[in-house]
Amino acid sequence: MVGDMTMLHRLALTITRKQPYADWADGVSAGEPDPVPCTDELPRTTYLVPAVDSGSVPELLNEFWPDIFDEELDAWSEDEATWPEPRTRELFDSWFAVELTDTVIDLAPDEPLTEADVEFESVNDALLHCAWCDLELEPEEGRRVGFKIADRERVASREGLVLSLLTDEGRVLTGILTTRDSDAAAAGDDLFFRACTSKCEKLIRKEAPRALRRLLALP
Numbered sequence: 001m002v003g004d005m006t007m008l009h010r011l012a013l014t015i016t017r018k019q020p021y022a023d024w025a026d027g028v029s030a031g032e033p034d035p036v037p038c039t040d041e042l043p044r045t046t047y048l049v050p051a052v053d054s055g056s057v058p059e060l061l062n063e064f065w066p067d068i069f070d071e072e073l074d075a076w077s078e079d080e081a082t083w084p085e086p087r088t089r090e091l092f093d094s095w096f097a098v099e100l101t102d103t104v105i106d107l108a109p110d111e112p113l114t115e116a117d118v119e120f121e122s123v124n125d126a127l128l129h130c131a132w133c134d135l136e137l138e139p140e141e142g143r144r145v146g147f148k149i150a151d152r153e154r155v156a157s158r159e160g161l162v163l164s165l166l167t168d169e170g171r172v173l174t175g176i177l178t179t180r181d182s183d184a185a186a187a188g189d190d191l192f193f194r195a196c197t198s199k200c201e202k203l204i205r206k207e208a209p210r211a212l213r214r215l216l217a218l219p
Helices: 019-030 057-074 089-095 115-127 152-158 198-217
Strands: 006-008 010-017 044-050 096-101 104-106 143-147 162-166 172-177 191-195
Touching: 010 057, 010 104, 019 089, 044 057, 057 089, 057 096, 089 096, 115 162, 115 172, 115 191, 143 198, 152 162, 152 198, 162 198, 172 198, 191 198
Parallel strands: none
Antiparallel strands: 006 104, 010 044, 010 096, 143 191, 162 172, 172 191
């Protein structure tokens, strides 16, 4: 391999949605208050599957087509009641075109690859930077600024991950939502930010509660 490029031990199945998919998507949208038409240029999605010594598209799809079908439907409508039934392999083939790529190379191996990697990087960044001025901090520097959240259920999906708040001035404050069984949560710190100085702490304590109330008020 050249430079820092990395060959992934995966095959890639690229899925293109055909017209029957677009017809279904438009039918689903037609029943909504603000219908959104499916684009004429039907989007493509690439799925990585285990590398095998030999295999054709039909053989690979024997294992993965149900999961791909569900993922493609969920991308347009999370309401499974709108999904076609029964979902058969024949229906899959009529709704999607599939292209196999047998060599997958990562040109940026040092960058986050998965959504979990991105979330991890975001948490690490929030732990090592002041939420107000973005000054880089050592782990033992600065201070933690914690807040109690009245309704944790509204943001439960972000537990253990970053939670970003938009202030009145358009500044983004990025903190970490603690897990509900953590010592920090037990002490009343459902959400905490890093601050470099008392000045930044005071500004966070002033702006974060209003931004948090605004976030929790969203539908």
